[in-house]
Amino acid sequence: MQAHVTKKTLSEGLGILERIIPSRSSNPLLTALKVEANERGLLLSGTNLELDLSCVVPAEIQNPASFVVPAHLFAQIVRNLGGELVELELSGSELSVRASGSEFKLQTGDLAAYPELEFPSHADATLNASELARSLSSVRYAASNEAFQAVFRGIKVEQNGQTARVVASDGFRLALREFSAVGEARNLIIPARSADELVRVLRDGEVRLTYGDGILGIQTDRVRMNAKLLDGDFPDYERVIPRDIKLTVTLSAAALKEAVSRVAVLADKNANNRVEFQVSEGKLRLAAEGDYGRGQDTLEVQQEGTEPAMSLGFNAKYVLDALGPIEGDAEMRFSGPTSPAIFKASGDGGYLAVVVPLRV
Structure with missing residues (x-):
């Protein structure tokens, strides 16, 4: 078997498989990569018994064949090769890897003993x-x-x-x-x-x-x-998504992320990085306090609802995580100081996050 493939595409394919193939295992075959050279190119396969994965790498193939090699060692060799093209040649149980004046010879493993990975051909x-x-x-x-x-x-x-x-x-x-x-x-x-x-x-x-x-x-x-x-x-x-919304606050998601990040610098790490949210009269006041001092920030917001004001405390990281997928304006919907709160994109019904406030 001979194969000619670009280093870039082979490295990309190996990088996908390398993430799921264990570097150590009581079963050495699970640390191996299976390579099938056929008319489609190089079919790279691996498993960790929880996730099976197969990836096609375009390549020019002569005399198709299959073999298994140590996955991480093979990937490391390919990453460190010079030049743009890689040549693979299988002779018996030995795989030669050549590129730009370099040559490595690897002993292949027991192909017959490698777990059979079966992938479905239909789609539901x-x-x-x-x-x-x-x-x-x-x-x-x-x-x-x-x-x-x-x-x-x-x-x-x-x-x-x-x-x-x-x-x-x-x-x-x-x-x-x-x-x-x-x-x-x-x-x-x-x-x-x-x-x-x-x-x-x-x-x-x-x-x-x-x-x-x-x-x-x-x-x-x-x-x-x-x-x-x-x-x-x-x-x-x-059941945990609030339905009885008493106060809705709308503002720029980016501005809120920045403000929470600023005040959270002084939040007490032993108190769940608590940041206070106080809403009233069209303003959102953020405050955090720790051993080294206190920080606060105020943002202009649009608010509506039956409650004219509300105060809640949140874990700053949880708020920032909830805001992460939101672009444009964010809505915060509150049911009460101790009830779960909703964070979502304004006007977007696709994404929604629920965060439980911290108790006093």
């Missing part, structure tokens, strides 16, 4: 790839990183005819985004870390989803993935 739903990536990125911050929190470590994906919704929560905050998507009704929970890898590989065009038994299959023109789903039932998040 077709979504806009960039919209799915944007939606997952918008809510990812709210998913928990704590192992004991089970389904909170995932992102719920709801498919309902003409629309889809992604939801994440860690019990203290919630984020959701709804977008147009055609497909059969489904509810599933994809691990947040798998969603991270999905976002990295999604580009323009369409992404095809296949719903299997405990597996979500993802296909694009270049990449195929199988993500093992989380077991369990996601809590009824609709």
